[in-house]
Amino acid sequence: MKPSRAILVCCAALALALAWVIRIGFPELGETRIPQGQSASFSGMELRLERLSPVESLPPGFEGGDPNLPVPGAVYLVAEFSLAGDPEPNSSCWAYLAGEGRGWNETFQSLPSGFYQRCGDAPSGQVTKVFEVPKRALGEVGGVWISFSKTDGEPEAEVQAADRVFFEAAGPLG
Amino acid sequence: MSALSQLLHELWLLLARFTKIPRTVWGSLAVAMTASWVAYFGSILIAGEVIVAMPWLLIGCLSLGLVAQLSAVIYALRTLLGGGAKFGDALAETMLPFLSVYWAFGFVDGIIHNVMDVINARFGFFYFADTINSMNPLSSPVVLVGVIAVLVASFVLRRWLEWRYDKTGRNVVGLASAVVEAVFLFLLGISGFRIVSWVMLWLGDRNLASWLDQALAWIKAAIHIDFPEFLAAGWEAVGVPLANMVFLPIAWLALAGVVAGVKAPKLAELWGAERSQLGSLRKALLAVVDAVYNDIDDKVLPFVYSLRRVFQAGWPFLGGYVLLFHMLHWLGGSLDGWIATLITLSGSNPLLLMPLGGLLDQVVITGLQLLLLAAAFQRVEELRLAKAPSPTPGWLNALLVGAVLAAVACAQSLTTGFGGASRAAVGEVVKVGRSEVGVSDARMGDEVVIGQDAEHSDQLFVVVRLSVFNAYPANSVTLSLSAGGSDYAPWDGISYYRSLPGFRSSCDVVFEVERSALAGGASIRAESAGYAAEFALGELAPVASVTANVLIEEVAP
Known part of the structure; x- marks a missing residue:
């Protein structure tokens, strides 16, 4: 050798x-890091993280938000986004809460009427994503990943384009 | 000398060879194994990056990683054996058996699980599920055509590269050919099974399937044996332990033989004539074999002849070698378990420290395994040249060695089980892979009530409470019930259970079990990422009705 x-x-x-x-x-x-309060754009839409905070219960009106109380030992973390622009057809976005070496997918969401598939094909408005996380993990949450994607429109459609941005929380949560 | 003392003699000879390895070889081996480790974890890391841009690049990454690993193994074996087959030839001849061994014994599953862990931790489970779904050839005609096109193109490209390699003899062309072959096999493995499933479902809807069911029912009524069930139980009871205990070490030794350059005849020579002199029927058959799989001469026969050479070494040698191989793996498994426990106790992110655990397994243990393979194959050659006739008949040797291996396997199963299963009691929570699994509140009855519905059966319902906890993203847990020599899947068809990071998920799991099978007791087997735990259910008294809460309940402890 x-x-x-x-x-x-x-x-x-x-x-x-x-x-x-x-x-x-x-x-x-x-990765692309967007501080809380600033916008990221994809496929004609502009998304901005307005608020990221824990709540003990959810108000009525969330998709699948029943029961409105988190499971014992957990807490709801609410991410409020404002959506502007005119998203192209079949574009969508979904959220993933970033912890340390782990993360949590969105549990519930509240969408303006006419929304299709999480974010896209929608008029402007507010999008609220809700995550259920263990209370002990709140301190490790640094922000929210948003994955934008555009598909060919069929069920189980192939993703034609995708982009990810990291919305940074303004401060520590726990 | 009896077969048993011969076996111990062979075991001692193999052990003694470890001490005679020159110090310079240790250095080369360490470097080769470190390169293999870099290739393995490098491919996982890169796969996690490229999957965002294009999911299909995952296959290219894993293929490159496997070829790099195989190259390191071949380099190390050639160094240890002091020569052998030309590097490119050895690479071409071992790629197919290497991947087959990797696939059959769960190594490919292991690398895919590791990639899944990385993607889960970074992007979430839904992202990975979406990605895998987008690679389903049945999801759209475009994907199906694309998969078939890539399969055909990679087949043609590999044939061309092999032709170029035969002409030029350049190792880089051999490497490129091996990568293309790995892509072909990976794509076939990852996408092909979905097409096979679709064909099986389609066939299941045809009249042919009902005729087959009727024929099997008629046979079962006539001979009172459920033949498919009998075969499945037989395979589970004998085939799986035998494969893990004997076939894996022997397949590895045969791979070492291919690298050492065991000569194999061509298919035409085996048929007793050169191809030009073959009869028209044989020639036509050979042409078909060539068209579909021209690799029989290059890839299958060398492995088969190497396997034959290994078996010619005799049962006492094989017994000693297999025992040593398993001692080494037992050592590796134990060290791996201790490291996993240390990581858990320290509260560190296991994914961050994953390469550290791999360093032990892939550099130290695999390096020692290669040393054993080289020593064992050299002994195979010595025994072949010595041609010493055994004083005892071959069948008696086989019987004695088989008995020793069975005794060792039983001793191993008393502590950890054949598949490395730890023993637990109902009510306990144990570690299974990266998950904490608990089975409690076992009961059984003639009827099970789920929600508003009461289900009746001629058999018995066994209900257990399952809990799964993961601090970090982890592989799912599968559950089965073993009783009377048969394995039973959960009654509702749910095949896996998981929890979100930091949550404990609990639910009742229902099994429908033959009454007679429960006479000898039953156990619940939980498996995750190659680890297993068995919960002995003990004595259960059946009651008229049991209630099952199959809804998943979560808490964040």
Whole structure:
């Protein structure tokens, strides 16, 4: 074995370890980060995170929001977005709450009437995404990932284009 | 010398060879295994990046990772064996058996689960589910045509690359050919099964299926044996343990034989003539085989002949080698378990430390395994050249060695089970892979009440309370009930259970079990990511009616 090969492999191993720690430990590094209160745009729509805060119960009117109380030990985290612009047909967006090495998909959402598939094909208005998270995990929540996508419009349609942005929480939640 | 003492002698010889490995070889081995580790986790990391841009690139990433791993294994084995087949030839000849071994023994599942963990943690479970769905060839005609086109194109490209490799002998062309072959096999494995499922469903709706059901029912009535059930139970009881205990180590040794350059004849030679001299029927048959799978000469026969060479070494040697192989894996499994426990106790993100655990498994344990393979194959060759006749008949040797392996397997199963299952009692919560699983409140009755509905059966309903907790995204847990030599899936057809990170999910799971099967007791088996736990149900007294709450209840402890 030539020493140069051994050095090369050692360098590759160190590079992998570093890349792993960065990508898994700090997934939002190098991604598009939008501070709370600023807008991200995709496929004709503009989305802005207005508020991210925990609540103990939900008001009526949420899609599937019954019961309106979280399970024991958990809390609802409400992300309020404002939507502007004129989204193209079959475009959509969905949310994922970012913790440390883990995350939570949206549990409920409140959409303006006429909404199709989470965000797209809708008039402007307010979109509220609700996450149910363990109370003990509130301190690790750093923000919300929003995945925008555009499909060919069929059921189980192929995603034609996708984009992700990270909406940063204004401050610590827990 | 009896077969048993021969077995111990062979085991001792193999152990002694470890001490004679030159120090320079250790260095090369460590470098090769580290490169393999980089390839494995590098491909997982890159797969997590590219899947956002284009899900299909996942297959390319995993293929590149596997070929890089195989290249490192071949390089290490060639170093240990002191030569052997040309690198490109060994790569071409071992790709198919290597992937087959990887697929059959759950290594491919392992890498896919690891990719799933990375994607789940970064993007959420729905994203991964959406992504996998978008790769379903039955989801749209465009995807179906695309999959078929890529399969055909990769087949043709590989044939062209192999032709170029035969002409030029350049390793880089051999590597490219292996990558294309891996893409072909991965695509076939990931997408092909959906097409097969669709065909099976389609066939299930045809008259042919009902004729077959009637024929099986008639056979069952005539001989009082449910033949498919009997075969499934037999495979579960004998086939799976035998495959894990014996076939896996022997398949690895045969792969080492291919790398060592075991010569195999061509198919035409086996039929007793050169291809030009073959009869028209044989020639036509060979042409069909060539068209569908021209790799028989290059990929199947070398492995088959290497396997034959391994078996020729005799039962005592095989017994000693298989025992040593499992001792090594038991050591690896134990260290892996301790590291997982340490990570859990420290409260660290297991995904962040995943490569650290892999370092032990893929560098240390796999490196030792390659040393064992090289030593074992050298011993195979020594035994072949010595051609010493065994003082005891072959069947007696086989019987004795089989008995020793069965005793070891039983001893192993008493503590951990064949598949590495830990034992637990009802009411306990145990770790299964990365999940904490509890089974409690077991009861059984002639009738089960679910919500407003009461279900009756000639058999018995067994109901248990299942709880699953995951602090971090983890693989799902599957549940089955074992009784009377048969395995029963949950009655409602739900095949897996999971919890969101930080939540504990609980629900009642119902099994419908033959009354006679419960006479000898029953156990619940929970499996996740290759780990398993068995909860012994103990004595249960049947009651007239039991209530089951199958709705999932969550708490955040």
